[in-house]
Amino acid sequence: xxxxxxxxxxxxxxxxxxxxxxxxxxxxxxxxxxxxxxxxxxxxxxxxxxxxxxxxxxxxxxxxxxxxxxxxxxxxxxxxxxxxxxxxxxxxxxxxxxxxxxxxxxxxxxxxxxxxxxxxxxxxxxxxxxxxxxxxxxxxxxxxxxxxxxxxxxxxxxxxxxxxxxxxxxxxxxxxxxxxxxxxxxxxxxxxxxxxxxxxxxxxxxxxxxxxxxxxxxxxxxxxxxxxxxxxxxxxxxxxxxxxxxxxxxxxxxxxxxxxxxxxxxxxxxxxxxxxxxxxxxxxxxxxxxxxxxxxxxxxxxxxxxxxxxxxxxxxxxxxxxxxxxxxxxxxxxxxxxxxxxxxxxxxxxxxxxxxxxxxxxxxxxxxxxxxxxxxxxxxxxxxxxxxxxxxxxxxxxxxxxxxxxxxxxxxxxxxxxxxxxxxxxxxxxxxxxxxxxxxxxxxxxxxxxxxxxxxxxxxxxxxxxxxxx
Amino acid sequence: xxxxxxxxxxxxxxxxxxxxxxxxxxxxxxxxxxxxxxxxxxxxxxxxxxxxxxxxxxxxxxxxxxxxxxxxxxxxxxxxxxxxxxxxxxxxxxxxxxxxxxxxxxxxxxxxxxxxxxxxxxxxxxxxxxxxxxxxxxxxxxxxxxxxxxxxxxxxxxxxxxxxxxxxxxxxxxxxxxxxxxxxxxxxxxxxxxxxxxxxxxxxxxxxxxxxxxxxxxxxxxxxxxxxxxxxxxxxxxxxxxxxxxxxxxxxxxxxxxxxxxxxxxxxxxxxxxxxxxxxxxxxxxxxxxxxxxxxxxxxxxxxxxxxxxxxxxxxxxxxxxxxxxxxxxxxxxxxxxxxxxxxxxxxxxxxxxxxxxxxxxxxxxxxxxxxxxxxxxxxxxxxxxxxxxxxxxxxxxxxxxxxxxxxxxxxxxxxxxxxxxxxxxxxxxxxxxxxxxxxxxxxxxxxxxxxxxxxxxxxxxxxxxxxxx
Numbered sequence: 001x002x003x004x005x006x007x008x009x010x011x012x013x014x015x016x017x018x019x020x021x022x023x024x025x026x027x028x029x030x031x032x033x034x035x036x037x038x039x040x041x042x043x044x045x046x047x048x049x050x051x052x053x054x055x056x057x058x059x060x061x062x063x064x065x066x067x068x069x070x071x072x073x074x075x076x077x078x079x080x081x082x083x084x085x086x087x088x089x090x091x092x093x094x095x096x097x098x099x100x101x102x103x104x105x106x107x108x109x110x111x112x113x114x115x116x117x118x119x120x121x122x123x124x125x126x127x128x129x130x131x132x133x134x135x136x137x138x139x140x141x142x143x144x145x146x147x148x149x150x151x152x153x154x155x156x157x158x159x160x161x162x163x164x165x166x167x168x169x170x171x172x173x174x175x176x177x178x179x180x181x182x183x184x185x186x187x188x189x190x191x192x193x194x195x196x197x198x199x200x201x202x203x204x205x206x207x208x209x210x211x212x213x214x215x216x217x218x219x220x221x222x223x224x225x226x227x228x229x230x231x232x233x234x235x236x237x238x239x240x241x242x243x244x245x246x247x248x249x250x251x252x253x254x255x256x257x258x259x260x261x262x263x264x265x266x267x268x269x270x271x272x273x274x275x276x277x278x279x280x281x282x283x284x285x286x287x288x289x290x291x292x293x294x295x296x297x298x299x300x301x302x303x304x305x306x307x308x309x310x311x312x313x314x315x316x317x318x319x320x321x322x323x324x325x326x327x328x329x330x331x332x333x334x335x336x337x338x339x340x341x342x343x344x345x346x347x348x349x350x351x352x353x354x355x356x357x358x359x360x361x362x363x364x365x366x367x368x369x370x371x372x373x374x375x376x377x378x379x380x381x382x383x384x385x386x387x388x389x390x391x392x393x394x395x396x397x398x399x400x401x402x403x404x405x406x407x408x409x410x411x412x413x414x415x416x417x418x419x420x421x422x423x424x425x426x427x428x429x430x431x432x433x434x435x436x437x438x439x440x441x442x443x444x445x446x447x448x449x450x451x452x453x454x455x456x457x458x459x460x461x462x463x464x465x466x467x468x469x470x
Numbered sequence: 471x472x473x474x475x476x477x478x479x480x481x482x483x484x485x486x487x488x489x490x491x492x493x494x495x496x497x498x499x500x501x502x503x504x505x506x507x508x509x510x511x512x513x514x515x516x517x518x519x520x521x522x523x524x525x526x527x528x529x530x531x532x533x534x535x536x537x538x539x540x541x542x543x544x545x546x547x548x549x550x551x552x553x554x555x556x557x558x559x560x561x562x563x564x565x566x567x568x569x570x571x572x573x574x575x576x577x578x579x580x581x582x583x584x585x586x587x588x589x590x591x592x593x594x595x596x597x598x599x600x601x602x603x604x605x606x607x608x609x610x611x612x613x614x615x616x617x618x619x620x621x622x623x624x625x626x627x628x629x630x631x632x633x634x635x636x637x638x639x640x641x642x643x644x645x646x647x648x649x650x651x652x653x654x655x656x657x658x659x660x661x662x663x664x665x666x667x668x669x670x671x672x673x674x675x676x677x678x679x680x681x682x683x684x685x686x687x688x689x690x691x692x693x694x695x696x697x698x699x700x701x702x703x704x705x706x707x708x709x710x711x712x713x714x715x716x717x718x719x720x721x722x723x724x725x726x727x728x729x730x731x732x733x734x735x736x737x738x739x740x741x742x743x744x745x746x747x748x749x750x751x752x753x754x755x756x757x758x759x760x761x762x763x764x765x766x767x768x769x770x771x772x773x774x775x776x777x778x779x780x781x782x783x784x785x786x787x788x789x790x791x792x793x794x795x796x797x798x799x800x801x802x803x804x805x806x807x808x809x810x811x812x813x814x815x816x817x818x819x820x821x822x823x824x825x826x827x828x829x830x831x832x833x834x835x836x837x838x839x840x841x842x843x844x845x846x847x848x849x850x851x852x853x854x855x856x857x858x859x860x861x862x863x864x865x866x867x868x869x870x871x872x873x874x875x876x877x878x879x880x881x882x883x884x885x886x887x888x889x890x891x892x893x894x895x896x897x898x899x900x901x902x903x904x905x906x907x908x909x910x911x912x913x914x915x916x917x918x919x920x921x922x923x924x925x926x927x928x929x930x931x932x933x934x935x936x937x938x939x940x
Binding site: 065073086088089091094138152 | 499531537538539556563610
């Protein structure tokens with residue numbers, strides 16, 4: 001195990017040293033792939049478990065579709081194939097046999113879901129149909145980093161079809177709101193929420209909605225997206241259903257996804273120079289009880305602790321010599337609370353609580369350590385993590401009037417708010433000039449005809465957030 | 471929905487019509503792939519959930535490794551690559567760029583696990599290391615059928631390394647025993663358990679242990695396998711650890727897997743001409759409560775039923791007109807018990823219980839329907855399913871002395887027991903002649919020097935089971 005690099009010395013090396021020291025992943029044999037080690041995968045499983053409850057509450061049914069798609073099928077939706085074509089893994093051979101119609105390893109599964117909807121949705125009675133798949137997808141990436149950008153990544157992709165246009169559009173808004181709530185409440189990360197500009201939209205979508213989190217290095221991380229696909233895919237794949245009046249109408253479609261990138265956001269948002277810091281609700285181990293191996297496993301003290309921790313995820317470590325090494329290891333793993341039960345504590349009938357976020361120790365009597373006390377502790381921990389990211393985000397936003405101010409703010413690692421009325425071409429130009437991209441805009445804002453774009457000087461501008469992004 | 475084909479008329483069409491009518495899967499866009507629909511996937515999720523508990527009880531940690539493996543890495547273990555080469559999906563292009571070292575979509579993950587063990591196992595303190603991955607693997611197949619043989623299939627693959635040879639070997643036996651127990655107890659299917667002969671072994675294994683289930687058409691289905699890999703991979707991938715005496719020794723390795731094939735075994739073992747019949751323990755819906763939509767959702771009757779069904783998976787269907795259509799749909803889906811609460815039942819303070827296995831209806835008073843009654847019902851249901859498959863298996867085995875008897879028994883759809891001392895070449899010859907293969911043999915049997923092989927007439931034969939197989 002190598003030492004953790006200091007965040008202030010080299011942010012990027014700090015990030016990878018956290019991953020290495022907390023034993024989250026190894027690099028795979030193929031460039032840009034990662035191997036989830038048990039602890040790293042346990043974090044993703046906790047996210048899955050909790051977010052799946054939300055999906056189920058939204059009447060989402062779980063399916064599992066093939067990884068491979070014929071290239072010819074992929075080509076049917078023009079914008080979709082243009083958006084993904086440079087990034088595709090293509091299968092040309094089965095055994096020794098060369099394929100005439102090459103196969104694509106899915107970069108996303110709109111096409112499989114269209115195939116499913118075409119076969120299974122016959123009439124208005126079958127709508128809406130809301131499905132989700134947990135799996136992995138593949139996109140060729142040049143500059144890869146664990147979690148943040150990998151050629152294969154894990155995610156959930158929800159795909160839905162509706163009879164009613166407004167119902168579909170509203171559902172895509174519902175989903176981005178659900179992502180925001182989940183990331184706020186379960187991962188304790190504040191985010192910007194908004195709509196994507198033309199160039200940043202999903203290939204084949206009419207609207208893409210996004211949540212974006214600010215990392216301590218001033219770069220922004222797109223954390224989840226929800227797309228209103230309109231009838232773009234429905235037209236290309238002939239997705240029609242029989243209406244009440246026996247007509248055949250096109251279905252309206254949405255898709256939405258949250259990926260293992262979010263683990264990158266968790267690491268960067270909360271961790272420090274002593275290791276990982278995990279949000280309480282998705283930590284695989286929420287409480288570590290660290291005690292001497294001389295303590296009886298059935299002792300009254302432990303029994304009382306277990307009783308109070310009922311319903312939480314805890315693990316007990318019976319340590320041979322000094323507790324220090326175990327405490328340090330648990331600290332690197334980002335376990336939210338360590339309950340220390342050393343000789344001194346047992347003698348005095350107390351318990352020492354170590355909080356990972358503040359790194360504060362608190363010695364309290366056994367009597368005080370009750371369920372009420374624990375609940376408050378958890379609330380404090382979660383709010384403390386969230387408030388830090390909210391403060392970071394809010395204090396980072398800077399309004400600019402022109403490109404010089406824009407560049408200066410960017411140098412100061414700010415998120416920029418500016419009036420914008422550029423098109424996709426202008427977005428590309430700005431990116432070339434500054435490496436920053438439009439992240440999102442408030443879709444509810446009224447466009448002020450008198451406001452001019454800071455970049456193109458064209459009128460009808462709206463306020464858009466810009467930043468450098470992961 | 472098409473009608474269910476009669477099993478006695480065409481077994482193979484019966485099988486696919488069950489899958490279609492119970493809404494388990496659709497065919498994927500790529501030949502030989504399947505799309506798990508919500509109900510089909512729910513069955514696999516139940517199997518995952520229950521078998522995962524067993525894996526955890528065996529100290530197995532969960533990981534998730536990449537789908538892609540460089541072909542050059544794959545070639546390092548000679549027997550392994552020879553065994554899988556004709557079946558590999560190869561990726562030749564990333565976007566438009568041709569790859570020098572092609573990638574293989576994993577047909578199994580020994581190589582990824584070897585990569586993990588090499589990086590993470592340093593000393594005897596790190597051993598044993600027992601890992602599992604739930605995921606999908608790819609093998610090119612010519613004749614494909616849903617669940618039974620598909621080019622992409624879902625499975626769990628457990629991989630483990632040990633310092634001690636005997637411990638590794640014993641663990642591979644433990645695993646095949648665990649599979650037998652699981653398939654017996656959770657899926658209510660009787661199996662033969664034994665070791666594979668040379669030609670049927672996993673590519674790269676010293677020993678392969680298997681469980682084999684008999685289908686009603688006389689064909690046998692390999693239902694799970696456990697492999698003792700010895701040091702074959704350890705030598706090729708240089709998997710060494712530091713011993714207590716500071717030497718560097720090779721690790722001993724095992725792997726074991728259970729796949730979605732088992733769903734094919736469940737369907738064929740239990741179902742009938744009225745649809746799917748599911749084993750109680752893995753049925754996504756164990757009890758269907760079918761009642762009129764005039765019944766109050768908070769009625770005392772329903773509350774009493776829910777209380778008694780606490781801990782089981784149940785769903786209530788409030789039906790508009792006659793209950794018949796809903797009962798039939800639930801029957802096709804193989805729901806073990808339907809609790810009918812029609813007008814008559816409510817008037818008389820009774821409940822009608824419909825059992826999917828026997829198709830018997832039983833009207834009992836509300837008072838009788840208590841937890842004890844339910845437990846007994848479940849026990850009866852599960853034993854009934856298991857006993858039928860056990861009887862089928864036991865009555866099918868026939869001992870033969872020569873090839874003529876062998877062929878005749880095979881025509882009568884028997885599993886054959888015969889003395890065998892052939893080698894891999896002889897196995898191939900027998901298969902060409904009869905289409906039957908050696909399925910397994912009791913690894914504990916003492917070889918009788920005087921017994922001669924029914925096929926080669928060579929001495930030192932042991933009793934081996936033969937059958938046609940899926």
